[in-house]
Amino acid sequence: MTKAPSVNHVEVCFSPADYALYESGFDLVVVIDVLRATSAICTALQNGVERIKPVATVEEARLWQAKGYIAAAERNGAIVDGFDMGNSPVAFNSKSQQLKGQTVVLTTTNGTKAIDIASNKRTVVIGALNNLDALSSWLLKQDENVLILGSGWKDKFNLEDTICAGAIADRLLGSGKFIADEDSTIAAKFIYRSARDNMFAYLKASSHRRRLRKLNLNEDVKYCLTPNNVSTIPILKNGYLVPLDEDPAANQ
Amino acid sequence: MTKAPSVNHVEVCFSPADYALYESGFDLVVVIDVLRATSAICTALQNGVERIKPVATVEEARLWQAKGYIAAAERNGAIVDGFDMGNSPVAFNSKSQQLKGQTVVLTTTNGTKAIDIASNKRTVVIGALNNLDALSSWLLKQDENVLILGSGWKDKFNLEDTICAGAIADRLLGSGKFIADEDSTIAAKFIYRSARDNMFAYLKASSHRRRLRKLNLNEDVKYCLTPNNVSTIPILKNGYLVPLDEDPAANQ
Numbered sequence: 286m287t288k289a290p291s292v293n294h295v296e297v298c299f300s301p302a303d304y305a306l307y308e309s310g311f312d313l314v315v316v317i318d319v320l321r322a323t324s325a326i327c328t329a330l331q332n333g334v335e336r337i338k339p340v341a342t343v344e345e346a347r348l349w350q351a352k353g354y355i356a357a358a359e360r361n362g363a364i365v366d367g368f369d370m371g372n373s374p375v376a377f378n379s380k381s382q383q384l385k386g387q388t389v390v391l392t393t394t395n396g397t398k399a400i401d402i403a404s405n406k407r408t409v410v411i412g413a414l415n416n417l418d419a420l421s422s423w424l425l426k427q428d429e430n431v432l433i434l435g436s437g438w439k440d441k442f443n444l445e446d447t448i449c450a451g452a453i454a455d456r457l458l459g460s461g462k463f464i465a466d467e468d469s470t471i472a473a474k475f476i477y478r479s480a481r482d483n484m485f486a487y488l489k490a491s492s493h494r495r496r497l498r499k500l501n502l503n504e505d506v507k508y509c510l511t512p513n514n515v516s517t518i519p520i521l522k523n524g525y526l527v528p529l530d531e532d533p534a535a536n537q
Numbered sequence: 538m539t540k541a542p543s544v545n546h547v548e549v550c551f552s553p554a555d556y557a558l559y560e561s562g563f564d565l566v567v568v569i570d571v572l573r574a575t576s577a578i579c580t581a582l583q584n585g586v587e588r589i590k591p592v593a594t595v596e597e598a599r600l601w602q603a604k605g606y607i608a609a610a611e612r613n614g615a616i617v618d619g620f621d622m623g624n625s626p627v628a629f630n631s632k633s634q635q636l637k638g639q640t641v642v643l644t645t646t647n648g649t650k651a652i653d654i655a656s657n658k659r660t661v662v663i664g665a666l667n668n669l670d671a672l673s674s675w676l677l678k679q680d681e682n683v684l685i686l687g688s689g690w691k692d693k694f695n696l697e698d699t700i701c702a703g704a705i706a707d708r709l710l711g712s713g714k715f716i717a718d719e720d721s722t723i724a725a726k727f728i729y730r731s732a733r734d735n736m737f738a739y740l741k742a743s744s745h746r747r748r749l750r751k752l753n754l755n756e757d758v759k760y761c762l763t764p765n766n767v768s769t770i771p772i773l774k775n776g777y778l779v780p781l782d783e784d785p786a787a788n789q
Binding site for chain 1: 691719
């Protein structure tokens, strides 16, 4: 006899600061940092980076760098002094030959902090607009409650992570296999639906896009706001982000 | 010579849990708890209640009650045992004759907690959809940065306070006298604009409306979602909420 399919919850938590209010009852967390950490992580693993070691601080990244690892570090939108890379997915694309098969150590302002906070859960996967459909399809097969955690900006709500969280929630809720109880989830879904037809214009006023525009990172922003240009779902395994193997046996 | 008008900030903070992230730079805070504390406060003062003493705990409310004050206490949507009133604006309306000229002590699950947190500021005023236009017009005359604080639900984001905050922000931003930097403010404005033509339907799925429906409080919900049925702007003075006197000299 097959198990009757159960109805699970999908909920959205806007920022790491709110995580303690939302995490109860979830064993699976999706971490999102559209601009730009999780977009870069999806892109790097899609391009053949073997694994990414997310670390919370620049100091940790320097220690790994000193041991000979390739390290990438971003703070406030810029590459940290002493590192060759930050969290630009466009840069991860252009360096894909040299990064193939490598371990990359990564620290960013918000995204790696959110991954660190979520690592108390059994399953942590990485979401972005870039892997939206691949991730949503996989989540629909899991028969688990799903908490979507936006990385925010220094613990504050941000618009682009909420749009992406709303896009995932919309797909899961639309299947009839998921329900949502939290107003944050309902709001994220509404915001996504208002934004989806022209995300670039919708985010015109967003604080982080303004921040990146000042740094001449419009090419990165365009890339990060492009849905479904990669199919990789990064998953946290023993402290490293690796491409999820869709064979369930391989993910035990 | 008259002072050149300056451009001020209007920003939205979704919940008391986020207040510390947003409060810097603001001397004026608008506290919102649409369902139902701030709607009840506006209604009570409009109807002739002389002043409202907001207190954070049920214990404090009991102490005031023991001294002979009329006290109202709500927790989780229901009137607390031992009190005659909770935070129903419809009840404040129906008891308006007996409450005229009285001091009422009030404690609620979220709203009075938010007022308590905001009381570190020079000016605290009370907002609801019920006094939307009166409050917005007054704010437009203040030449001050305005922080709009939603009371949320037990520190979580809620939809109805965000809609009301977005309505106020939309009016202030539309004047050209205010700007917004935070993504929370942009999101609140977008949510209000999606919701404004049918707020009742928009909030159908909201967690708090479901909570109140179970308690048969749909009449209260309809009242609270009706814009501009009162013109009173409650303001905190020496620990009491009183109707704001529009004569600036009276508010020194």
